[in-house]
Amino acid sequence: MVELVRVENLKKYFPLEKTFIEKLLTRERKWVKAVDGISFTIRRGEIFTIAGETGCGKTTTGRLILRLIEPTSGKIFYNDVDITALKKAELRDFRRRVQPIFQDPYASLNPRMKIGDAIKHPLEIHGVASGREAREEALKMLAEVGLTPPEKFYNLFPKDLSGGQRQRVAIARAMILKPEFIVADEPVSMIDVSLKASILRLMLKFKEELGLTYLFITHELAIAKYISDRIAVMYLGKIVEMGPARRILTDPLHPYTRALLSAVPVPNPEKKGRKIPIKGEVPVSPINVPSGCRFNPRCPLASEKCLKEEPLLIEVEKDHFVACHLVS
Template identity: 45%
Template sequence: MTEVLVEVEDLKVYFPVRDGWSTKDDRQVKAVDGISLALRHAEVLAVVGESGCGKTTLGRTVAGLASPTSGRVWFRGKDLATLSSGERKTYRRQVQMVFQDPYDSMNPRKTAFQMIAQPLTINRIVPKTDLVNEVLRLFDNVGLAPGEAYLNRSRHQLSGGERQRLSIARSMSVNPSVIVADEPVSALDISIQGQILSLMRKLQEESSIAYLFISHDLAVVRSLADRVMIVYLGQIVEEGTTDGVFSNPRHPYTMALLAAHPIPDPELSRNRHRIVLTGDVPSPIDPPTGCRFHTRCPIARPVCSQQIPPFKDFRNGHRSACHFADQLQSMARLLNESGPASH
């Protein structure tokens, strides 16, 4: 077993609905509500879910940008809450982040050079005399060539793809062991997405970085991830190896996500068991009782709204939190044969 870099145990991150001194409204947005995970050396772990399910908050917490309400985050066996300020600096370096919006992740008043040089000088990665060379090396590493041409550009002089390459270069500059990638390609054109994904894969193979890869795009996840975690309303509903989850989903929510995703083969597309989601994600302020998915689940039974489903384990660490995880395939088939329901 390879080394566990980041371990998260029963993490909860709540945000108050109202801030300040007012005590009238003590409701909380339960962005992350009891998630545990382990990210190993050189592994790509994907976190998948709809917008508002807490995946970004999870990523920010792992990167140290948000603080847990309860639960623990360990890095290389050390509890983040107990780190000394020196250790915290090391942690900051070790866990970097690539953001969703490459435009917003660049300071409008800084050039590409300043953006990459900042982490290098703050963390004293290279002596001042080598600064330009190191920046050029990092540019080259992410495919910004010739590097000299990019040094003095600011964000509006770069294309979306170039900006995200620069973002990746910035995160790589401090030699991290973990990169939290929060929807790194969803703001990019489809043609650029592939380039950025293959760059990320290349860097991961070269430097054996672990990615916590946050995405809602199943095709992207499938092409990159070793393991997948499906998140719904701040909780994990299913997790397992990418192959296991994609070929044999054990949760109706996963099946719905897969069904929403087009398959290029019409034969396969027609014959698969479709679960179509209706409605919106319920409010994370006041999540549904029992199984949180029961309000939208097409196979929900009375038990679903009363009891929280425990995890059921399958092969290779594949597990699912559904009362009917074992019978899911046949239930879905029945649902399909009974004909198209309301639409």
């Protein structure tokens, strides 16, 4: 089977905390529509990227797929099995095959655990190896992620390492179980700019070695460009454009994608003319989603129809989907 993950009309609404006065005045509940009906598939062996500005629902999507949170509605299939309905033993298996890499390696590492022990920990939890064998595996992983000599690094603590080295530890810990699928949520956004490429290369090396599939989450299109096979662009909880990376990055069709791209420096000055400004500094919040096309308040091209009718995500050419009245 080609597809590894299939997401169908996935929604996650968080209840909005009301102030004391609001509680007295109204019984109405308000919701943050963090993810508001998205569908996509991730194919085996590809790097599928979700891109978009802060607050558009990228992390929530990743957490749903990792089964760290339950969806409000919709379905997520992994290997054709609905992961929202996994039994305990199946969930254990899923937790072995699917590993996360998060933005902040410091927050995801126990400050009191030696990094070598942190790396071997998953082996022990999953009963794959223990004792000397687990220690040997951890030393091997340290060398593989470039923390050498491994014997020295084994006994250090997270505080002894730089941000880039800590992310190498997080990668080693994710890879030691030889997973199939990685959800990497902004894995290099806190890393010094001079080290970003080396961390990405390390992730690509493991992809080749283990035949991994990635869900890669980023707000930086310049980084998406470097590694993605396909890209989905999200805006306020919805996918507005999705397709092969090259297509999305060189010839985007949705005004939002085009605006996002104009924020990325273009090496070819001839393409300067395509710049589209986005109106408004901060995206409209996912609490009060605009009617019609949710991008309409910021879209320089919005028409009457865009204010009233929500555009569907339509395949405009093979494998390239756009949700915009001006395109479809």
